[in-house]
Amino acid sequence: MPKHGIYEYYKDVLLPNKNVLSLSRILAKKGIDLDEGYSHLHPSHPKQKKSQKKTEKKEKRKEQAFRRGGRKMNKASRRAMRAEAAKAAAPVRVDILEVGKEGLSCQELAQKLAINDSEIVKVLFKKGIATTVNQTLDEETVKLICQEFEVEVVEAGSLKVEDMAKKTVEFLDDEDLDHLIARPPVVTIMGHVDHGKTSLLDFIRKSKVAAGEAGGITQGIGAYRVLVQVEGQEQACVFLDTPGHEAFSAMRARGARVTDIAIIVVAADDGVRPQTLEAIAHAKAANVPIVIAINKIDKEGANPDRVMQELSTHGLMPEDWGGDVPMIQVSAVTGANVEVLLETVMLVAELQELKANPDRSAKGTVIEASLDKAKGVLATFLVQNGTIRKGDVVLCGESYGKVRALMDDTGARVDEAGPSTAVQILGLSMVPVAGDEFEVMDTMEEAKIGAAEQAEISRTSRLAAQAGEGKVTLHSFANAVASGRDTGVEQHQLNLILKVDAQGSVEAIREVLQALPQDTVALRFLLQAAGEVSASDIDLAVASNAVVVGFNVGLQPGIQTQADNAGVEIRLYKVIYDLVDDIRKAMEGLLDSVEEEVPIGEAEVRAVFGAGSGKVAGCMVTEGKLVKSCGVRVMRGTMAVHVGLIDSLRRVKEAVKEVGAGLECGVGVNAYNDWQEGDIIFAFNKVAKRRTLEDASVTVTAAVAANSNRQ
Numbered sequence: 001m002p003k004h005g006i007y008e009y010y011k012d013v014l015l016p017n018k019n020v021l022s023l024s025r026i027l028a029k030k031g032i033d034l035d036e037g038y039s040h041l042h043p044s045h046p047k048q049k050k051s052q053k054k055t056e057k058k059e060k061r062k063e064q065a066f067r068r069g070g071r072k073m074n075k076a077s078r079r080a081m082r083a084e085a086a087k088a089a090a091p092v093r094v095d096i097l098e099v100g101k102e103g104l105s106c107q108e109l110a111q112k113l114a115i116n117d118s119e120i121v122k123v124l125f126k127k128g129i130a131t132t133v134n135q136t137l138d139e140e141t142v143k144l145i146c147q148e149f150e151v152e153v154v155e156a157g158s159l160k161v162e163d164m165a166k167k168t169v170e171f172l173d174d175e176d177l178d179h180l181i182a183r184p185p186v187v188t189i190m191g192h193v194d195h196g197k198t199s200l201l202d203f204i205r206k207s208k209v210a211a212g213e214a215g216g217i218t219q220g221i222g223a224y225r226v227l228v229q230v231e232g233q234e235q236a237c238v239f240l241d242t243p244g245h246e247a248f249s250a251m252r253a254r255g256a257r258v259t260d261i262a263i264i265v266v267a268a269d270d271g272v273r274p275q276t277l278e279a280i281a282h283a284k285a286a287n288v289p290i291v292i293a294i295n296k297i298d299k300e301g302a303n304p305d306r307v308m309q310e311l312s313t314h315g316l317m318p319e320d321w322g323g324d325v326p327m328i329q330v331s332a333v334t335g336a337n338v339e340v341l342l343e344t345v346m347l348v349a350e351l352q353e354l355k356a357n358p359d360r361s362a363k364g365t366v367i368e369a370s371l372d373k374a375k376g377v378l379a380t381f382l383v384q385n386g387t388i389r390k391g392d393v394v395l396c397g398e399s400y401g402k403v404r405a406l407m408d409d410t411g412a413r414v415d416e417a418g419p420s421t422a423v424q425i426l427g428l429s430m431v432p433v434a435g436d437e438f439e440v441m442d443t444m445e446e447a448k449i450g451a452a453e454q455a456e457i458s459r460t461s462r463l464a465a466q467a468g469e470g471k472v473t474l475h476s477f478a479n480a481v482a483s484g485r486d487t488g489v490e491q492h493q494l495n496l497i498l499k500v501d502a503q504g505s506v507e508a509i510r511e512v513l514q515a516l517p518q519d520t521v522a523l524r525f526l527l528q529a530a531g532e533v534s535a536s537d538i539d540l541a542v543a544s545n546a547v548v549v550g551f552n553v554g555l556q557p558g559i560q561t562q563a564d565n566a567g568v569e570i571r572l573y574k575v576i577y578d579l580v581d582d583i584r585k586a587m588e589g590l591l592d593s594v595e596e597e598v599p600i601g602e603a604e605v606r607a608v609f610g611a612g613s614g615k616v617a618g619c620m621v622t623e624g625k626l627v628k629s630c631g632v633r634v635m636r637g638t639m640a641v642h643v644g645l646i647d648s649l650r651r652v653k654e655a656v657k658e659v660g661a662g663l664e665c666g667v668g669v670n671a672y673n674d675w676q677e678g679d680i681i682f683a684f685n686k687v688a689k690r691r692t693l694e695d696a697s698v699t700v701t702a703a704v705a706a707n708s709n710r711q
Contacts, residue, residue, distance in 0.1 A: 084301070094274050095193070096152045103138040106131065113149050123148050127576070140511060176357035176385065183356040183419040184225070184236035185349035186258060186382065189293075190282065191265035192275035196295040199332035200265060204239065204342070223367055223382060223422030224409040228342045235346055238420050240367070240382070258365045258382055259286070260354055261345055265293045268302035268329070272310040280314060289348050290316065292327040293341055304329050356419035361440035362388035366396060367422060369431045377401075377428040381417075381438055388423065388440060389416040393447050396438035398455045400447040401428040492521045492590040495546035496583075497537050498528040499553050509551060512580050520696035521587040532556050533570060541568040547586065551579060584693065591696055595686040601625040603667070605679040615673040616648065616666045619681060626683050627658040632669060635680045644669045646683070 093114035110117035117133040123145055124131050131137070137145070143153045191197050204226060227234040240259060262283035266276055283290050292311060294304045308318045308327055317323020326344045330337040362383050369379040379396070381388065388394070392403045404427035406414050417423040429451070432438070441447040498509065513523055526546050527537065533548055533555045541548050541563075548563070550572040563570050573579040601624030605617045619626075626632075628649040634642040648668030651659055659665040667681065 080301070092274050093149070094151060096154055096278060097142070097146055098154050099139050099142050100155075103136050104142055105136045106133045109137060109142060109145065113146070113151060115149070120145055176360060179357040179359050180355035181358065183354050184238050185260040185345065185352070185354055186223075186238045186240055186384075186420055187261045187263055187345055188240045188259035189263045189265060190279035192267070192270070192273040192279075195265045195267040195270065195273075195276075196332045197265045200293065200295060200330070200338070201239065203332050203335055203338060223380070225421070226342070228346050229339075230343060230346045236420075237342065237346060237349070238382075238422065240422075258367075258384070259288055260352060261291060261348055262286075262288050263291050263293050263341070263345065265295050266307050266311070267296045268294050268304045268307055269296055269299045271303075271307050272314065277314065280316065289352065290325055291341070291345055291348060292316065292318075292325060294327060294329045295332055297329045297336065298331040298334050354420075356385045358387045358418045360386040362386035362392070362417075363437065363439050364388075366432050366436045366438060369433070375426055377431050378424055378426065379428055379432055380422060380424050383417050383419055383421045383423065385419055386440065387416050387418045388425075392440045393442070393444050394425070394428065394438055395441050395447040395450045396428065396432040397436040398451050398458060399428045399430045399432040400441075400444075400451040402444065403427050492587075493524055494521055494583075494587055494590060495524050495526050495541075495544050497526050497541055497546050497548045498551070499531060499533050499537065499548070500528075500551045509576065509579065512576065513583055516580075516584055516587065517693040517696065518587075519693075521590050521693065523583075523587070533559055535559060535562060538562050538566060538568050542566045547571065549573070549579065549583070551576070588690060588692055591691045591693075593688040593690055594695075596689045597631065597684040598687050599624070599682065599684050600627060600630060601661070601683040603665075603681040603683070605675055605677055605681065606664075607677060608675045609666070611668065614668065615675055616650075616668045617675045617679070617681070618664065619667050620664050621659050621661050623661055624683065625658050625660045626665065626667065626681070627685075628656070631684045631686060632667075633682045633684070634669070634672070634675075635682060636676065636678075641674070641679075642669070642672050644672055 094112050097112055104112070106117050106120055110120055113120075120137075121131055121133060124141070127144070139155070146153045189197050189201060223238060223240050226237050226239060228237050262279070264276065264279045264283065266272060280290070294307050296302055297304060308321070311325075311327070312318065312321065312323070316325045316327075318325060318327040320327070326348065328337055328341045328344055330341050332338070362381075363386055364382050364384040367380040367382050369377070377399075379399075388403065388406070390403055390406055394401060394403060403425050405425065406417055407424040408414050408417070409422055414423065441450065500509065510525065510528070516523070526540060526544055532553050533550050535556070535558075537548055538559060540546065546568075548568060548570045550570065552574060553572070555570070555572075560570065571579075571582060573582075601621060603619040603621045603626055605619055607618035609616050609618060626646065626649060628646055630646055632644060632646055633640050634644075646667060647670040648666070649656055649659060650666040651663065656665075
């Protein structure tokens with residue numbers, strides 16, 4: 001009889017009236033083992049239920065012990081486990097935030113920045129913007145807040161983060177295919193904040209840089225060469241130090257564009273984080289192979305298996321699990337497996353078959369650039385194909401020049417640099433932009449023409465970007481009154497150099513200033529940047545007749561004296577409303593004042609007398625007074641027949657300066673003799689009056705209407 005039928009057989013056939021406990025005793029007397037019997041008894045049996053609960057508890061304890069590595073759980077371990085769970089559940093601040101035209105809600109932005117939403121309200125309140133946690137913030141406000149928390153903002157509608165990493169230039173031409181030789185790989189190390197990228201780089205530098213080189217590695221160059229032992233032979237490998245060097249901010253999302261292999265560092269005690277996913281996206285967009293370095297395996301709580309599991313969910317399957325992505329467990333502190341990591345990188349490079357043609361003119365990318373007081377323009381080039389030599393003519397964007405000197409990653413001067421070599425060069429005409437491609441040209445004239453063409457393209461782009469700055473509101477009127485000749489409407493421009501405490505303040509200030517009426521006076525921002533007012537700002541203001549405006553910034557030493565000597569006005573502000581009011585006054589100060597008629601008296605013509613070759617009017621002053629040289633308007637009924645100036649005023653044959661109400665006088669007006677009895681003379685003075693920006697807008701609107709009627 002099957003065991004599962006014991007209970008049913010005795011209960012239903014032999015002993016139908018016995019309860020469960022009585023039946024259990026009978027089964028025991030029959031020689032059926034109780035423990036075995038209970039396991040096959042009816043589920044409602046009390047001992048069967050108790051046995052099931054014990055089994056479940058044992059299984060749960062075994063599972064918990066397996067999760068913590070077989071260690072006994074104590075109070076400290078429980079606290080650590082709870083802290084780890086809280087850390088995993090806590091929001092993580094992003095380093096690049098994509099924002100669309102619709103903006104973000106206050107709660108969404110707080111989640112992205114890993115802060116309390118009240119912090120956002122506080123930041124905006126300090127900048128004079130009142131908001132609540134339930135409001136939606138527009139794109140410019142999001143940029144303003146992200147600037148405070150050092151988070152880069154990318155417009156979602158215009159450029160995706162992944163697109164910025166795509167390689168845009170192919171450095172190999174068809175004629176190179178017959179002359180290709182192997183070249184060293186270019187490796188970029190990326191990853192999340194505090195995952196040990198810098199520590200890993202430091203260990204590689206200290207352990208791999210040849211001893212005895214003066215000064216070690218030049219930190220400013222941003223790229224350096226390491227010799228790796230592969231099968232008993234030393235092979236070169238070039239590391240691009242994008243996390244640390246100056247050009248990283250300009251090449252942040254394009255770091256993968258100049259690399260052959262991406263090493264993505266992931267902390268074994270932290271796992272996959274937002275910046276890790278961003279680095280993976282960059283590498284995939286650039287279509288470069290990925291090597292994972294699982295760092296910090298020496299720390300307590302490190303769990304490399306969990307990291308590999310998380311990476312597998314994002315499309316990176318470890319080689320140990322049958323995938324194609326090498327994942328090396330390393331320690332930047334102890335140096336464990338760093339050799340294996342470097343050997344793996346070289347193996348991946350060998351599979352890539354990286355080649356270049358050293359027998360052609362060089363092409364490559366600018367890694368960083370600066371202006372040295374002693375040496376002039378310094379640019380770091382990464383040669384990606386060909387060879388650059390001393391004396392070559394180089395074109396790089398708007399910059400060009402003849403290479404006067406080449407320096408390698410140790411600071412030593414060299415005569416040439418081949419593929420996958422980072423060198424500093426001297427001799428460019430201006431500081432190039434980090435990320436631009438360079439190319440060796442045949443002649444200096446060819447380089448100048450290329451630079452001029454690029455400068456024109458850049459100028460057009462800048463003008464297009466500034467198309468909204470200072471434009472006339474009524475665009476159909478812009479061409480007609482460009483010089484003011486067609487309608488007499490004046491056109492002015494106020495040049496501003498804006499220096500602020502934080503880059504995010506630029507857009508906020510620009511927004512409120514652009515809201516001012518600019519139909520007659522246009523605002524033009526020559527420079528808008530964060531930082532103190534410097535000598536270069538004063539020089540620019542002198543050259544362009546601009547006003548320097550500072551918001552929550554100071555002056556560098558000696559700048560005020562330089563500005564006073566050059567006649568440059570510097571205005572510093574702490575409150576944005578004061579800044580706007582003063583800019584409004586400055587714009588209105590450029591407007592031409594208008595003359596307004598102020599009535600001073602009125603007279604009636606009672607008689608007309610001849611006076612030599614002309615005529616004068618005998619008048620009775622009925623209101624106010626008449627004053628010599630004041631303006632008059634002669635009214636005949638409801639029509640003004642003449643407007644002029646009093647050039648002769650007499651009282652009883654005596655010339656006087658003014659005549660008051662109730663007195664008679666003789667009035668002569670220059671070049672007017674058509675007096676008639678009954679004419680009314682209105683006397684007035686002209687007073688200059690300052691116009692407001694709103695008044696000027698009304699004038700422009702009237703001019704547009706008049707111009708349309710004439711057409």
